[in-house]
Amino acid sequence: MSQPLTFNVTHTSANARTGRVETPHGGFDTPAFMPVGTRASVKGIFPHHVRQTGAEILLNNTYHLMLRPGSKLIQELGGVHKFMNWDGPILTDSGGYQAYSMADINAIDEDGVSFRSILDGSTIRLTPEIAIQVQNELGPDIIMAFDDCPPSVDPNAGPTNQVRIKQAALRDSMKKKGYDHDARLTIANERTVRWLQRCKEAHANPQTQSLFGIVQGGTDLDRRDWCLERICNIELPGYAIGGVAVGETSEDIARVVRHTAPKMPAHKPRYLMGVGYDRDITAAVIAGVDMFDCVLPTRNGRNANAFTADPSTDGQLRLRNAKFAKDESPIEPGCDCPACNPAAHGWATYEGRHFSRAYIRNLFIAGEMLAPILVTLHNLRFFQRLMEDLREAIRSDDWGPFKLKRPNLSAIVEHSLEQARA
Numbered sequence: 464m465s466q467p468l469t470f471n472v473t474h475t476s477a478n479a480r481t482g483r484v485e486t487p488h489g490g491f492d493t494p495a496f497m498p499v500g501t502r503a504s505v506k507g508i509f510p511h512h513v514r515q516t517g518a519e520i521l522l523n524n525t526y527h528l529m530l531r532p533g534s535k536l537i538q539e540l541g542g543v544h545k546f547m548n549w550d551g552p553i554l555t556d557s558g559g560y561q562a563y564s565m566a567d568i569n570a571i572d573e574d575g576v577s578f579r580s581i582l583d584g585s586t587i588r589l590t591p592e593i594a595i596q597v598q599n600e601l602g603p604d605i606i607m608a609f610d611d612c613p614p615s616v617d618p619n620a621g622p623t624n625q626v627r628i629k630q631a632a633l634r635d636s637m638k639k640k641g642y643d644h645d646a647r648l649t650i651a652n653e654r655t656v657r658w659l660q661r662c663k664e665a666h667a668n669p670q671t672q673s674l675f676g677i678v679q680g681g682t683d684l685d686r687r688d689w690c691l692e693r694i695c696n697i698e699l700p701g702y703a704i705g706g707v708a709v710g711e712t713s714e715d716i717a718r719v720v721r722h723t724a725p726k727m728p729a730h731k732p733r734y735l736m737g738v739g740y741d742r743d744i745t746a747a748v749i750a751g752v753d754m755f756d757c758v759l760p761t762r763n764g765r766n767a768n769a770f771t772a773d774p775s776t777d778g779q780l781r782l783r784n785a786k787f788a789k790d791e792s793p794i795e796p797g798c799d800c801p802a803c804n805p806a807a808h809g810w811a812t813y814e815g816r817h818f819s820r821a822y823i824r825n826l827f828i829a830g831e832m833l834a835p836i837l838v839t840l841h842n843l844r845f846f847q848r849l850m851e852d853l854r855e856a857i858r859s860d861d862w863g864p865f866k867l868k869r870p871n872l873s874a875i876v877e878h879s880l881e882q883a884r885a
Contacts, residue, residue: 467671468484468701470730472729478725479749481493481494482732484753486673491520492854493753493854494755496847497754498760499522501523501524501527502524505843507832507836508761513843516840517847520552520554523553523555525556525601525607528597529587529589534600538600554604557595558589559610559611559612561578563612575589576589594662595665598672603672607736608674608675611654612679613650613706615707644681648681648686652680652689659676675701677703681706700731701734704719704734704752707720707736716746721750721883727751733754734753737756738757739757739759739760741871744849745849748857749876759842763838763842767781769838769845771845772870772872780820787823790820795845798844798848800841802818852868
């Protein structure tokens with residue numbers, strides 16, 4: 464490849480688009496959802512089973528792999544693809560989000576962030592240069608710039624159940640004047656631009672790894688514009704929207720993405736970081752976003768929460784509930800995942816039957832390992848089916864069949880299309 468990443472848009476519908484990204488370890492269709500393998504593993508699931516759910520690209524976590532087993536060891540063992548036995552594309556985040564989410568055990572300054580290790584309490588330092596070096600050593604196909612991710616909303620403006628937001632505010636208020644949210648957003652914007660420039664200068668493998676920049680700005684659209692202009696003026700293979708799904712409402716997420724995505728370079732992949740509910744993904748796809756990641760399918764799967772398109776379930780089945788004790792239905796009728804349709808995946812079961820809600824509930828109550836595996840597989844397939852349905856709607860420029868398949872998203876599709884075409 465003359466470039467480590469190529470991207471071609473093939474179809475459009477309103478601002479939504481389908482396309483294909485090619486990397487040194489293969490390609491993936493967009494819009495794409497990346498399952499999260501934080502420590503080089505999608506918890507409890509074999510790599511080939513992750514692939515069978517439809518996933519073509521995974522996300523690994525720089526901060527956690529830096530702590531254990533260490534990026535230099537992974538490099539010695541042939542890089543993260545060989546290390547985890549995944550032959551497709553991999554993207555690594557930079558650790559910038561951990562600076563936000565672990566605000567109570569870190570300190571941020573102009574040069575970088577000092578963490579207290581979650582393993583042994585030692586001090587861990589991340590700067591733009593170190594974050595890029597670690598990702599260069601890990602060897603993924605796409606690497607992310609080290610950014611400053613602030614709280615998206617002022618934690619002092621009203622009640623919030625987001626503990627990490629309060630921690631971030633506390634971290635940033637160690638001065639006489641206290642926490643100033645507007646000032647914090649400005650600092651984060653300016654610092655993110657400066658850090659991106661440092662990341663690009665430190666990037667040692669531009670021939671094989673593609674560096675993406677990140678647009679910050681909170682929920683303030685003027686600040687988003689300010690940051691977007693400066694980030695996207697730095698020539699890179701792709702760009703991301705960061706600092707969303709960090710405390711704001713779903714409506715605010717949609718508003719920020721709808722404003723920001725269409726202004727990003729049309730010939731480069733657009734990545735919305737950490738957004739994972741089907742409603743938010745659908746609205747973002749219609750706004751023009753190409754790539755997504757989130758821990759929701761796997762984290763919720765481990766906690767007995769299965770995603771469905773049934774409006775009566777509010778999008779999820781909580782399978783520990785006693786009402787499922789005698790329910791012989793599959794998690795979601797019509798789903799082709801290994802839990803709902805094992806035969807389609809070559810799994811031999813009694814009379815070719817699915818795994819019932821009653822059985823899966825019993826597994827959770829009994830503490831059996833199979834329970835989170837089955838629900839995780841269902842959730843991973845649920846999100847890949849969502850992306851397949853979105854791609855089909857864009858290719859045909861017809862959203863009617865999508866709304867019939869996913870009635871819980873019908874209103875979101877109508878509103879998002881109306882906004883995109885306005």
